[in-house]
Amino acid sequence: MIYLNVEINGNYGEDTFWTWFQREFPSSKFEIPTELKDEDIVLRYSTLGFLPIIGKQVALCWGLYPQIDNFFGTDMYDNIMQKVYETARYSTYRIVATKESVKDYIRFGSVDIIPMGVDTNIFIPMNNKKELKEKYNIPKNKRIGIWIGSYHPMKGFGELLKYASENPDIYWIIIWELQQEEIEMPNASNYFKISQTQIAELINCADFFLSTNKLSSYFMLEWEAMACDIPFVIIENSTREFYPSANPRDDVFKRGWDRVSVKKLWEQFLIRRGVKW
Structure with a gap:
């Protein structure tokens, strides 16, 4: 047993x-x-x-x-x-x-x-970005970034705000991990308490994933984003254990995740x- x-x-x-x-x-x-x-x-x-x-x-x-x-x-x-x-x-x-x-x-x-x-059957690259943007009412004429996290200092919310202010042309998809975080970031679509399937679809709406993690190891949500084969933009807070390649989904399989x-x-x-x- x-x-x-x-x-x-x-x-x-x-x-x-x-x-x-x-x-x-x-x-x-x-x-x-x-x-x-x-x-x-x-x-x-x-x-x-x-x-x-x-x-x-x-x-x-x-x-x-x-x-x-x-x-x-x-x-x-x-x-x-x-x-x-x-x-x-x-x-x-x-x-x-x-x-x-x-x-x-x-x-x-x-x-x-x-x-x-990682559930690589849910977190997959999808080839219907246009349809997904329509489903979630995401702008089609802007560069889209996605950030997933919480207010905890290790998740780097402050770095997200700084990056967003320096790149005002980017529209953001923000997914909050915890139920109590009822904040809405401007120039963004904010999501709370959504399913893994919805998270995977929203990742596939974006042009890049912004990683503001301050630690060496990646969080599960970052591995899930890699499985969707989305490009990573990494804010350097510490030396990462590795840096995603041009095909992050391959990294998931190569590293046995x-x-x-x-x-x-x-x-x-x-x-x-x-x-x-």
Whole structure:
């Protein structure tokens, strides 16, 4: 049995890693166990803290809190980081999404790299930009930029405002990640609480994706934009772990962020640990 311990299972009906994993590994279930058999394992999101039971546990260290702490030098996430490091220290195994995060957890033991996985069947390049612009009432005679994020400093909203003021000819598609962010940016179409399908369509309306991420690793939303094969304009806040090529969708597959590759990595990981599913 594979037990899935999640902090947030997703918003607005999106197909998250967790719902995808349960579908691909049917014996898995959302439950916090009280005991584990030898063939069982717990996949536990690291911010939940360590689960004090005997048996195989995996700390999913996907949050970029160590990078945030290093960049901003803030104590804002001290309580969360204490739980994350506790989970990493006392779990049997640790998994991160990219090689950039290995250094943050290697002191606790071995670290495996398994990406979170992009749904490359939803996030695809589309060849109907004109029709999509009509559907969403996006101007057809302007250069269109898209930005997806929140007010959090690591997402770089201030850089978006600066870039937009320096390029007043650009019309913007703005997608807000969090429900409470009811702001509307001028000279833009603002979207809140929309589906993954709508996000993919809006990405395909744009001429470029503006990345204002201040960290080395890319956020999931940036991987999803790459899967749509949209050109990236990157505001340099830090050295990125890599820079998207002229065909970003190829980068997704080359780096194993597609779900087919991710499933194979999970199968190999579970087989090596003697887990049945």
